[in-house]
Structure formats: C-alpha cells, structure tokens
Amino acid sequence: EAQVTQNPRYLITVTGKKLTVTCSQNMNHEYMSWYRQDPGLGLRQIYYSMNVEVTDKGDVPEGYKVSRKEKRNFPLILESPSPNQTSLYFCASSNLAGRSTDTQYFGPGTRLTVL
Amino acid sequence: AQRVTQPEKLLSVFKGAPVELKCNYSYSGSPELFWYVQYSRQRLQLLLRHISRESIKGFTADLNKGETSFHLKKPFAQEEDSAMYYCALREYGNKLVFGAGTILRVKS
Numbered sequence: 001e002a003q004v005t006q007n008p009r010y011l012i013t014v015t016g017k018k019l020t021v022t023c024s025q026n027m028n029h030e031y032m033s034w035y036r037q038d039p040g041l042g043l044r045q046i047y048y049s050m051n052v053e054v055t056d057k058g059d060v061p062e063g064y065k066v067s068r069k070e071k072r073n074f075p076l077i078l079e080s081p082s083p084n085q086t087s088l089y090f091c092a093s094s095n096l097a098g099r100s101t102d103t104q105y106f107g108p109g110t111r112l113t114v115l
Numbered sequence: 116a117q118r119v120t121q122p123e124k125l126l127s128v129f130k131g132a133p134v135e136l137k138c139n140y141s142y143s144g145s146p147e148l149f150w151y152v153q154y155s156r157q158r159l160q161l162l163l164r165h166i167s168r169e170s171i172k173g174f175t176a177d178l179n180k181g182e183t184s185f186h187l188k189k190p191f192a193q194e195e196d197s198a199m200y201y202c203a204l205r206e207y208g209n210k211l212v213f214g215a216g217t218i219l220r221v222k223s
Contacts (some may be wrong), residue, residue: 042213106159
C-alpha cells in the first residue's frame with residue numbers, strides 16, 4: 001500500500017532534549033516536506049527536499065533540521081526543543097515538483113508536546 | 116507573499132442544507148488551487164483540485180479569478196462531511212500554502 005509513515009505518533013518531551021521524528025514513503029517520490037499545524041494558522045512548511053541531499057528552508061525553519069540521505073526517508077530533527085514547538089507535525093511527499101497533476105500524500109501526523 | 120484566506124473558523128449546518136466553505140487567495144501568477152480535508156483522527160487528504168474540474172463526494176469548487184476565490188460547495192450536506200477543510204495554493208515547485216482551515220460541523 002502506497003503510504004507515508006511517521007514515528008512516533010505522539011511524543012511528550014522536555015525542553016532541550018534532542019529528538020527526531022522519522023518520515024518514510026514507499027512511493028519513490030522525489031519531493032518531501034514537513035509542515036506544522038497550529039490552530040488558526042493552518043499548515044506551515046518547515047523544510048522541504050527536492051531529492052537526495054537537496055534540502056531547503058520553508059516558511060518556519062527556525063529550531064529545526066532535516067536530512068535526506070535516502071530517497072524514502074526525511075527525518076525532522078529538533079536539536080533543542082522548546083515549548084513553542086509544541087504542535088502537530090505532518091510529513092508529505094509527492095512526485096517531481098512542478099507537475100500540476102502531482103498530489104501530495106500526507107503522513108498521519110505526530111503530536112509533539114514540549115514541556 | 117502569496118496568501119490563502121479562509122474567513123470562517125467554524126461552519127455549522129444542518130444535514131441536507133447547502134454548504135459553502137469560502138476561500139480567497141492572492142497570487143501574482145496563474146494559481147493552482149486545492150481543497151484538502153482532514154476527518155477526525157485521520158491524515159490530511161486531497162479532496163479536489165481546480166485543474167481537474169471534478170466533483171468529489173458531491174463537492175465542487177470553481178476558480179473565480181475575478182474575485183480571486185475558490186469556494187467549496189455542496190448542495191446537500193451529510194453528517195459524514197464533518198471535518199476540517201483546508202484550501203491550499205501551489206506556490207513554486209510543489210510548495211503548498213494553506214489557509215487556516217474551516218471546521219465543518221453537520222448537525223442531524
């Protein structure tokens with residue numbers, strides 16, 4: 001089954017404790033992206049990747065890092081989490097950027113709470 | 116900057132009533148617009164896109180360039196339509212810019 005998976009689905013942590021949220025897709029998509037969803041703000045893009053070893057900042061990259069060592073994986077890293085990073089995080093993937101028929105497939109979401 | 120505005124945080128209608136979820140955008144080029152839906156405890160999924168001019172689950176949306184709008188409509192709401200709806204605009208590449216979302220509640 002074609003899908004995007006994220007782990008963990010729920011995470012409660014404390015300020016400053018490094019964490020990684022994994023994202024994996026099995027559709028051989030080139031494009032992958034991370035969003036955070038906050039009430040009243042919708043989804044905002046954190047980082048995206050056009051292909052292996054090609055990553056770039058989205059609209060709200062501060063406090064986050066990503067890597068794309070393999071095509072299928074796109075982990076989101078919070079080196080020193082802070083309470084303002086408490087949010088619902090979504091990973092998404094799609095085929096080559098720019099084709100109007102591309103559909104972005106979203107993962108199930110990771111609810112992160114930073115105390 | 117490109118923007119997507121969904122003016123209603125919550126829209127509550129009775130079953131069988133018409134539904135219109137509003138979406139307005141600002142974009143300097145030729146826009147590509149989408150509606151995404153998120154049912155309770157489920158992931159975000161594409162509902163429809165303007166370029167396909169399709170009807171999905173009874174929903175339609177017409178791009179009105181003059182009014183810069185892409186409102187989502189359904190003539191008769193059903194309880195299973197209750198969800199969060201996001202309007203989104205494709206910016207450069209595959210980047211999507213989302214509106215703040217509208218919760219649709221269909222009451223029986």
